[in-house]
Amino acid sequence: MEKVFNKKPIFKDYTKISKKADFMLNIIMILCTIACVLPLLIVFSTSITDEKTVTLYGYSLLPRKISFEAYKYIFKDIMVVLRAYGVTLFVTIVGSLMSISIIAMYAYPISRKDFKYRNIFTFMVFLTMLFNGGLVPWYMVYVNVLHIQDTIFALILPYLMTPLYVLIMRTFFITSIPDSIIEAARIDGAGEFQTFIRIVLPLAKPVLATIGLFNVLTYWNDWYAPLLFITDEKLFNLQYIMFRVDKAILYLSNNASSINNATQIMANLPSQTARMAMAMIAIGPIVFAYPFFQKYFVEGLTIGSIKG
Amino acid sequence: MAEIQKVTVGKAVTGRRTRPAFIRELIKNKVLFLMMLPGLLVLLVNNYLPMLGIVIAFKDYNYAKGFWKSDWVGFENFRYLFNSNAAFTITRNTILYNVAFIIIAATVAVALAIIFNELLNRKLSKFYQGIMFLPYFLSWVVISYLVFALLSSDMGFINGILVKLGKERINWYVEPAFWPLIIVLVNTWKWTGYDSIIYLAAIIGFDKSYYEAAAVDGATRFQQIKMITFPMLMPVITVLTLIKVGRIFFTDFGLFYNVTRNSGPIYDVTNVIETYVFRALRQTGDVGMASAAGFYQAVIGLIVVLTANYIVSKIDKENSLF
The missing domain is CATH 1.10.3720.10 (MetI-like)
Structure with a gap:
């Protein structure tokens, strides 16, 4: 029934918002959606980027140079x-x-x-x-x-x-x-x-x-x-391993100067992309x-x- | 036959008054009681033993002496706690953050729910809902990685943009000024989708005939939202808000510990009761302060939740917890 009704534009459905308002709301929604997935995309893109590129340019939305080294490193x-x-x-x-x-x-x-x-x-x-x-x-x-x-x-x-x-x-x-x-x-x-x-x-x-x-x-x-x-x-479960890796890197980067073999330890730790x-x-x-x-x-x- | 025998036995027992009613019930419904047994044990160790253990706040806990043999010290732990600046800071942070979270849930999430309901394309609306619900499924550890990808001082996405714009890098994790906003944004990011879906469920349940009648009377859709959707949603907003007010003394440990990367320079604006208790217990080993703060939280929390529920029951008996 409703569909038939919608097909005749002469009868405007007053229980619905106008096309123009709908368009505006869709734009707002698209912005909210982007805000929701943006951080995930940055993390994903970093994970498939070449390590040196990341150290040089930082985390970015699109990988500049694709590399699966990080996953290989983990595995x-x-x-x-x-x-x-x-x-x-x-x-x-x-x-x-x-x-x-x-x-x-x-x-x-x-x-x-x-x-x-x-x-x-x-x-x-x-x-x-x-x-x-x-x-x-x-x-x-x-x-x-x-x-x-x-x-x-x-x-x-x-x-x-x-x-x-x-x-x-x-x-x-x-x-x-x-x-x-x-x-x-x-x-x-x-x-x-x-x-x-x-x-x-x-x-x-x-x-x-x-x-x-x-x-x-x-x-x-x-x-x-x-x-x-x-x-x-x-x-250790998966979440806790993540928790620890993060803390370990943070600790080392804060105290890198005070630890003599910091570089050596850093080499053994998962890097930025990993x-x-x-x-x-x-x-x-x-x-x-x-x-x-x-x-x-x-x-x-x-x-x-x-x-x- | 068996039935009759049971009845006789029951009567005889009552007559002698040797077995209390509870024991009789226990025998009669032994299967039901057995079914509840695992649950009762879990409640005992997770909830009831710790409830009794709360008296530790009145002891000078000593690792060597243990729980029972540690000396009673009355309100000594509380005196220390409230003489330190910490008590004020953690109470202020806990309450102010919760107030911000509550206001956002009652405005942004409600607005979002109304928009979900108004969009002309149902499928697109479902798609948006799905994406915005996603952050709810991520743990605080994962979220702390996402935030770090944005805020890391040397490689973060936001500093990258600042550099491109010719501005200075900001060392986010040591600058207290930004954190109230960051915390509120991250919490909004995680919970708004979830909250809006609860409101949307209420909106979908509203009787469509009100809208039809209003349309016949010449109301625009915006007027319908203002005069029908919003007033009808008001009791739901009130109740959900009051339930959150009841929890105003409690926060999400992960948000304040992981997302801030437990960074010392910003403690002043990120330390809440949960993080204070955790650090006192696990990092400084000050059991007295930790348990005093825990006791303070539990007692004030109880008073607040009872008051909030009393107000809910006055407004809407249906939705009060008890």
Whole structure:
């Protein structure tokens, strides 16, 4: 209907902006879009530029002289990158799966109207959004009570239960899973856990996908947990390797005069272009996967009020 | 049969009053409780033990003595904290940056959402949304690289332009004057796309018939935006803003630590509570100051969030957190 309407220019659609206004807005949008991708383009272009050209002319939007030396350099030391990739992948996959299971298993009971203590257990999650002990006691629990510094658990445990996700999932269970289905399963003789796995989870696929993706992003992008808890190089993840390379170069360039063998150390460190190539390697998977996930994120953002 | 037996047992138990209600529930719903167990353990170690541990702010923490044996010192740590200039600086920076972020989210992001909704070409609008949402997916470490590519003193893109224009290079990472603006710009760059999509979702949900009625009455599209979209969006803006106000005492550590490259000369304008606590704990090893600042943040933060939520609940019961 609408399309037919649009084809007849005699009837102007007054619920739309004029062509002229649209043109202006498009120009603004194009400028904003450029501002969003410009830094990424500079980093990308630097990563495929010849090292000497970069030192001479600085970072630029278009590569003056294309060279893939930076990537070759990084992959020469392939074990470091591969190991970091491995740590990131392992933590992302295992962490996200554990997190989504723990969240779902916690959110389900507190969504059940016939579960007497649902309010207390909901409040226990909610309270953590209002008040927390802060960095120092949290750090001490990990280091002095659990002793998990320098273990892979220190990378997984911090993000297992995001309170907001528990509440979002609980709201989804309350609003989208009819009591009658759970009741019917009970009458058919299914146990609680069986009902949860066979009936509730398949119905909750959209919310599981969204929260799962948020978890994947959190684990993939994490550099804070390794900064606090990891000193063992074998457990450095991709983001933290980037964090360290950056700091190491900064330190050396600031103190180059005071360190005798600075030039020698510099030679062993990733150079300007390699540093940017490293950034591309960490961003790459996100940019490629982005078109696929974007839809779920947008749905997730709009999944509705968290109040139950 | 089994049902009847259960009921009898239940009654007998109540009669004797030996088992409290909680234990009975525990037995009845043992599967549900077991399902919650992993989550409860995670809450315990990530949230509840640290909550108890917050009393460390009242101790003179000694690495050799440990948590339990360190001496109680009352408000000594707080006295040190508030006698230093740091307390004022970090509070000022934390609040002022958050105010700037909140204003931008409530104006720029809202304007962007309205534009996304107005553009005639849907596909193009989706394309812009997609690109502007992208920065949300990048970590602060990655963003610090992007910022460095722009601001590096000898090779940075911006200094390159300045040189071409015949101006002096600026040593960005040691010049405090520029950082309030840089921080606000970087934060806007990362979050505006995300915020605008939340507003856009609200706008899309508005009833189209209002616009049709207004058009019939001869309102221009601009008048419709002013008189329909904007007023209808106002409650959403208010609530989202108040939720952010509730978090005014908390900032994003990565923005203030990584993006600034932890550069000392600009601490005065980039030091916020999070970075102060981190540096006190990990760089100077001053656990007392770190935990006092953490305690201060947690308590004032709680008061602010409760107040903000109280106001939200007065305006719009639906959207209050509790």
